[in-house]
Amino acid sequence: MTTTYTPPFSAHVLIISTAVMVAATAFQFKVGDEMGWQLPPTNDSEFYDYWASINRFQIGDSLSFEYKNDSVLMVEKWDYYHCNSSDPILGFNNGKGVIKLNRVGAFYFISGFSDHCRSGQRLLVRVMLPHDLIVASPPQSTVDDAPSPSFTNDGASLPVTAPVVYIFPMAAIVGMLLISDPLN
Numbered sequence: 001m002t003t004t005y006t007p008p009f010s011a012h013v014l015i016i017s018t019a020v021m022v023a024a025t026a027f028q029f030k031v032g033d034e035m036g037w038q039l040p041p042t043n044d045s046e047f048y049d050y051w052a053s054i055n056r057f058q059i060g061d062s063l064s065f066e067y068k069n070d071s072v073l074m075v076e077k078w079d080y081y082h083c084n085s086s087d088p089i090l091g092f093n094n095g096k097g098v099i100k101l102n103r104v105g106a107f108y109f110i111s112g113f114s115d116h117c118r119s120g121q122r123l124l125v126r127v128m129l130p131h132d133l134i135v136a137s138p139p140q141s142t143v144d145d146a147p148s149p150s151f152t153n154d155g156a157s158l159p160v161t162a163p164v165v166y167i168f169p170m171a172a173i174v175g176m177l178l179i180s181d182p183l184n
Contacts, residue, residue: 026060028098031109031123037067038121039111045120057127062100063109065092070121071112072097080108080124083117101127 040047073088
């Protein structure tokens with residue numbers, strides 16, 4: 001007789017609801033926040049570099065460019081670094097453009113006005129893999145004989161050797177539930 005393990009209904013519900021929550025986390029970023037998409041102020045040519053560095057972009061997110069008397073062009077890497085607007089991949093010049101980030105990797109945007117681009121009105125966005133969103137650098141203990149922390153669940157103990165912080169806390173909870181009680 002062969003027996004197969006079937007997870008309880010609650011495990012299926014948790015897995016499905018976690019997948020829905022993760023999929024529903026797509027976010028629309030307004031490029032430049034309050035400033036929008038415009039020529040950066042004098043002596044602030046790194047404005048869009050900084051803006052991109054403080055945000056974390058994932059597949060499914062989108063960028064909303066809002067501007068007046070300007071344009072936005074999605075370009076190749078070489079065109080980005082040389083402020084070349086002659087062969088864009090995509091362009092908007094109607095005051096607003098929304099671009100969905102549909103893949104992992106770099107996306108390059110410049111103003112259609114080359115002098116604006118050279119003055120800092122360009123944006124490089126890096127879309128991360130889901131595992132890039134996990135931060136796993138635990139603090140090192142200075143006491144060699146400190147006891148290892150553990151979680152308990154009805155007498156079952158799971159040692160924790162490397163704390164992990166998740167951007168998706170629900171995924172971490174589901175993972176712990178499935179690992180801690182695999183037979184019920």
